Each structure stands twice: as C-alpha cells, then as structure tokens.
Amino acid sequence: MKKRSYIYSILFMAGLVIISSTILVKMYQDSKEIPVFTASNHVSKEVSLSGKEFTTSITLGAIGDILIHDWVYEDAYTGSGYNFKPMFQYMKPSLQGPDVLLANQETVLGGVDLGLSSYPMFNSPQEVGDAIIDAGVDIVSTANNHSLDRGEKGILTSIRYYEKVGLPYVGFFKDKQDQSTIRVIHKNGVKIAYLAYSYGTNGIPVPEGKDYLVNLIDRNKMKAEIHKARDLADVVVMSIHWGNEYQRIPTDQQQELGQFLVDEGVDIVFGHHPHVLQPMKMLKTKDHRNAFIVYSLGNFLSGQMWDYKDIGGMATIDILKKVSPEGTEIQLSNPQFLPTYVSNKHLKEYRIVPLKDAAPFGLKDAANKNKEIMNHMTQWLR
Template sequence: MYFEREQAVSSTTIKSISDHSTKQSEFVFKSYSATISLAAVGDILIHGTVYKDAKTATGYDFKPNIASVKHLLQSPDITIANQETIIGGIDIGLSTYPLFNSPYEVADAFLDAGVDIVSIANNHTLDRGEKAVLNATSYFDKIGMEYVGGYRDKEDKERIRVLNRNGIRIAFLSYTYGTNGIPVPKGKEYLVNLIEPENMKADIAAAKQVADVLVVSMHWGNEYQLFPNDEQKSLAKMLANEGVDLIIGHHPHVLQPMEWITRDDGSKTFVVYSLGNFLSGQVKNYKDIGGILEINITKQLVDNKSVVTIHNPQFTPTYVTNTNVRRFQVVPLEVAAASGTRYSSSIFEEMASHMKQWLD
C-alpha cells in the first residue's frame, strides 16, 4: 500500500516529443525530461525556552521564528524536516528536556513555511508515550502535512509515503537508533521505526516498487561530533547498495559533511550525515548552526527507458539567533556572521568548507 500526493504536471518543466500514428489512437512518448528540487532541514528541537518565546495571548506562534528563511523552504518542490520533538499538544502538557512534548502550532508554522513532510522517528518519539504519537499523527493529518517514521497503527505504517511532483515519485522512509531507553510497547512496534537492517531492506524493496526516487532519514551517530562514526558510514553504504538515492542524517545536533557514495554497481547515492539543529534552544559549540540541503532530481525517458538521477547539491548554512526581542530566530548564517554574532565572520566559510570537504 502506498500514498501518493499528486501535483499537476508543468509544461514548462516537462519537454516531450510524440508521434501520433493513424493506426493507433494513443500517443507514444519517445522522450521527456523533468527536473524538480528537494530540500531538507535538520532538527526541530523545541526546548522550553523556544516555546515560551513563541507564547502569545491565545496560544503559540512559531512563524516569526522561521520567517527569515521561509523563502528558502518554500522555493523547492518538496521540503522535508526532522521533527525531533513530538507534537503532542497542550492537552497532555508541554514539556522540555529530557522528555519533550511540543505545541501543535510548531507544525502550523512549518507547514506555512513550505515543509511538505516531517520525519518523526527519533530518540524522543516515545518521550510522552503512545498518546503523544497518536495526537501528533492525527494533527498532521488534520492540517495535511505528511509524516514518516512513527505511525498510529499497522495500516498507517504499511502506507508507503510517496509525494509526486511533475511525474517524479519520491518515497520517504525514516528510522532511529533507539528511544532513550523507553521500551517500544509490545505489539505496537509501528509507533516508531527502529534501525533494524533486515526490516529496513524489506521496506526499501517495497518502496522501490512504487517510486522513482527513495529518500531515507536516519537518526544516528554521536551527539555533538562534527564527523560521522564508523557505524553511520557502514549503514550509509548498506542503504546505498540497497538502492536508496538520498540519505538525510539527524541527531548529532551539529553539522556533519556530505558525500557521494559509490554503490557496488557503480551508481551513486548522496548522503548528508547530519544537518544539525534547525530550530532549537541549544547554543554555542556549533549547536546553534544548521542548514538547508537542496538537491535536484531529474527523470528522463529515452527510447522508452526511464532514467532518474540526483544532482547539483547545494547547502545553505543557517544560524539560530538569541536576542532579547524574539530570542530564537533562524537566519542564514552568512547574514548572521556579517551582522555580528558570537561567531566571527569566518564561521560561514568554515561551515561551508566543512560540509563540502568530501565532495569532488
């Protein structure tokens, strides 16, 4: 079973050549080419300092926190984010570290900013139990935002998430290394996807049957480490050889580099090992720096053979300000460094170089 969200085909992005035979009524497409863009951002980690900052007279409003980068999230055809803290709503009580629960309005703000799908498989998925997961998934459904990695029941888990843009079908999967010692309820393993290679391989095989491109979000690695560990690299190689096209890493809360992985068959997979914190209450030591990955996906049909490639990765470092007005605002790092922050103006060049050091 899979779910596909359709978007109308644009004649400006799909070029086709067709012949019409008098002996048959259908058109035969000899070739076409379509290109879309996909963006990904890191951890949305709503500490108490952040939701208190967003408090209004009637609820919460996180839109000002991301207003400065809204255009960067809206412009790509698809944008995915890592919703690190569960959106369980105020009815079960908001909470911060170590057991998080965030307001529904977080999802409202990111939907408004252009985020299409969120990954919710992480070490905090079960912080507030099954009720928070059910509340979150119900609210995502209510506002029309897709989610992946945590589910309400078995049927929900079996529904492969596929977003369709201009005839290119993108499937999404998501997994976490664990849940901070909180046991997954027996018989309710659907609540959160764990990194279990055999199960992952089965999911990947199913997703590849219904999609052109496969994107996998991985919650992995060591917190606050600027480089991936051996386990991350090994898992990335395994995912690549299973046919995953794009791997998006989360959890370290700092940026880790990007690279192309060459599969055993010679084809390529792109991985960003960690996108850092996008919006959080963490400060200093690179924890207030994240970024936006944008990459192009092209689907071509030549002589009735479909070929899909991912190419042209671009990275925009971001920074979470901490001022006395609206304390936590996400802004482009280049702008923040130039206007004066705790970092010098060289931080932008440092982070840009750090992220692309393993790229040709």
C-alpha cells in the same frame, strides 16, 4: 505558501529493471563551481508507451532538527496561544525554494492538552507544525529518540494533528497498516519515496505488540522496505536518526550503515541526531551506482547554543527525470548547502537566519564562520 501535492500509495508493479543512468553532481561554494562526480545510477521501470519522450525536474531539500525547548515555546507564547512563524521569517523565501522539503520534527506535537514539556521528555505546541508548513515544509520525519517521550498517546495525538492539517509524516505510525504504507510524494511527474528510522527511543520501551509505533533500525526490515519503495518510486530518500551527539564527523558505524542503505537502493540519505553538522558525501554502491548522503543536518530550530549547536542548514539536490521508450533515466545534480544560525536575545526573539547574514543578529565574524561551515560540509565532495 508554495503549492504542495502528494499521494500516499501502495502499488505492486512488475516489469523490466534496467540499471544504467547518469548522475551529474556539481557543488557550488563561494560562487565557484566544483565538479564532483559523473557516474551511472538506476533507471526506473516506467517507460513511455506512446513512444514520446519528455523531461521534468524537481529540487528536493531537507532541514535538520526542529527541537523545541521550553525557552523556545515560551518565546512563541502570545498570551492566548503560540506563534512560531516569526522564527522562520528570514528563512521562508529559501525554504520555499525546493519543490519538496523534509524537516526532522524531533519533538512530538501533542499540544497543550498533553501538557507542554522540554528536555529530557519533550512535548511541543502543535503551532510548531503550523509554522513549518507556512515556511515551506512538505513532509516531516518523526522517527527519533524522542518519539516515545509521551508514549503512545503522544504519537497518536501528533498523528491526528498531521492528518488534520494534511502534512505527511514518516517514522512513527498509528497502526500496522499505516506503517506498511510507503509514503510516495508525486511532484511534477517525479515519484519520491520517503522512509525513516531511529537508533532507539532513549530507553523507553515500545509497547508490547505495537512495534509499528516507531521504526527502529533493523537491517532486514530496512532492506525489505527499501526494495518495496524502489518498486514504487523514481527516487528513494532515507531520513535516519543515528550517530553521536555533538560529534562533527560521522562514526564508523554511521558510514558503514550508510553504505548498506545505498547498496540496497536508497538514493539520498538525510541524517539527524548529532545536533551539529556532519559532511556530505557521494557513495559508490556495490552495483556501481552513486548515492548522495548528508551525515547530519544539525539543529535547524532549537534552544541549544554554542559549540556549533546553533548552526544548521538546508541541503538541496536537483532531480531530472527523462522518460523514453527505453525507460526512465534519473539524474541527480547540483547539490547545495545553505548554512543557518539560530539567534536569540537572552532567550527571547528566536530567529533562524542565513549564517552569512548573522552578524546583525549577534554572531561575530559571520562571513568567515559561513566559509568554515561550507568547507566542513563539502570536504568529502572535493
């Protein structure tokens, strides 16, 4: 298991904001390098007081929905508990590649004590969390339309589990202080702030006076939090639940909201909810920066099948940090996408595998399907 480090912090800093760095973005597809953008981006406030220059780098990654239907957790049942780790075994080496990996934990991990359940109101074994940690996940996004499936108790039980195992979460919270705490992960000298919001909770009302339980999309609130995160971190990542289910191209509303987010200071947007993949894109901001967006990462592990619902993947992007007496330059480069496929045998033996290698797992013409998905995901980068 890769070494993970993180620090939750609220810092108030003052200093000079310099807007000037370079984003170099490249995309590799079928072993061919496709240059995409060279443009200016932000420089953080940190400066080298000693006058010395240094450079460090990390790779950020994200995977889509961990959506645990009953036939998935039934397959994981051992007779005395649940073991989801075999489902990730073929992807574990790839998932451990990024320095920091985010997953969208779609279902609450209330565990067996709350009673396991499937669609339409989910509650999953906490062993799901054990498996994704073992596979390489470093932080989970928890703001989604199923956040309140088991009410406040489901959220608080999940949070107690996350705190017990030391897995950072963002999107639902136990109290106002928890909600106001920006999640900042420190990795190899790079500070990454994670935010998360959802369009709604399937009509389940948030308990009165407890709006902190789940972050719902509110532009004024998002703007304030993005600006706060911008002051604390080198890079701001937004995980957002939006769009129409099973639609492979983002809606006008997604694209307009995505533009708003990056205009306010988000560097990377990872989208969730449609349960199918939607393309990646570079966006130009109102202050002439560039930002990277994946409109939907689809399902990574779920019981859904066919019509692209069993195809997901992992997006990654490299971050280079250069510190000098003049300031800190942040460069983003080399965004990549690894398509995946969820296989099963009559609702048994669920396994996540690289899409290109899925033929032995029952997917016909896997190589061509992999090319189709790569073309779909990169169509707006070329």
